[in-house]
Amino acid sequence: MENIDLRTVTVERYLQPLREGGSLPALADADDGYKYVLKFKGAGHGSRMLISELLGGEIARKLGFKVPELVFALLDVDFGRTEADEEIQDLLKFSEGTNLALHFLSGSINYDPAVMPINELLSSQIIWLDAFITNVDRTYRNTNMLMWNKELWLIDHGAAYYFHHSWDNWETSAKTKFPQIKDHVLLKNAIQLEKVDLEFKALLTDEFIDNLVDKIPDEWLETEAYKMNENEMREVYKSFIKIRKEHTINFINEANDARKNLV
Template structure:
């Protein structure tokens, strides 16, 4: 079974103040730099779970995603940080966090400058439909151009059912009204082909393997009685069942495309 590498964060370099989760650029004991998402911020571990599952599903579909690693913070880390907000964040994030390999020199994808291959654009929208990712818009594309290739980042806004989950099985047939704001909507003209390819790649075994990556440490939720294995099963069931409704979100994409001026 595949797993993620675990690194220890050794140096906090700078906060990245995009959005509300306050990620940071940091250096780890392997000598590389990472964009670290902290479990002590915003929606906590649920954002990290969505980031982990979204990123690794994208990788399974052949899309480019920076390497994800578990980023360990020990209890002494950040005590010398002068910013009180950041110090509180680091204190609340002891243990396992999530890091994305920093793509030095990358720049934000601009659809006005670069047009994607229609199949690639369609695969990305298929991914976002599957994980119910509401955050890949013109305002915030969450895609980078690096070494003349497109890289996907920041899937923390996906799987939003878990933010209001009340123990009832989430609806795998949930609609995606936000798809009309997707930055790649006009370019995604091969959705049926994307569905055929992505459905073949994302087998139940592969999906189960990805869900099993979620650490127990991220699955001990306040006010929930489920075990980590039971919570993993919720994610697996939602994603595997949602694949059965892929024709539905394909139609949503096609209907939204007709409204474009």
């Protein structure tokens, strides 16, 4: 059985907001002695963003990418009452319970495509990942990659799986060509997508997908809004990922065509 273990920590201290993120993530201390980039379920897209972060980040890790450790982060009901900023105080209040956090990579720097070239294989692997998880947010404007200890790390997958912002026609969305890939920062060098496709699909077994989706906390699933129970919503996520795996040729062809237009 493919086991996926996510630790749970308790947030002890809110250090500072990271205002470059639209959802107001924060740097925080937890009870295990580490610092984390904390993503709040009470923020803009709320728990759907956390689900995207969880699924996208752990799929990336399964495929062999370096991704900061993801942990469930508990916020106590009294946490943040002494916060002076009303916006942040409201954010903390609406985020009581289980949130998501990424291990803080102290001293990391943003990936700069102008001075940090990435080879064709790694470019193809990242393109495949982002097209597979429908991640619209790895562009020149915001690469969402860090260099840490001379290695490339992938962060911020909260913009993936955008189908779940409406749930309409999710089966059709699972087969999308993902035309947004044309804006990807690494598209130009991604010439090995067919090779990557065979390797990556073999890693993403149905057992892994099921186990990963089952990690989504009940409190993150907006059952009332979509008139489904928790298990029904999880089944949609599982089916979406599996259908997408069966139709990777759609986004591979789209990416190859978009890359040719760059040359």
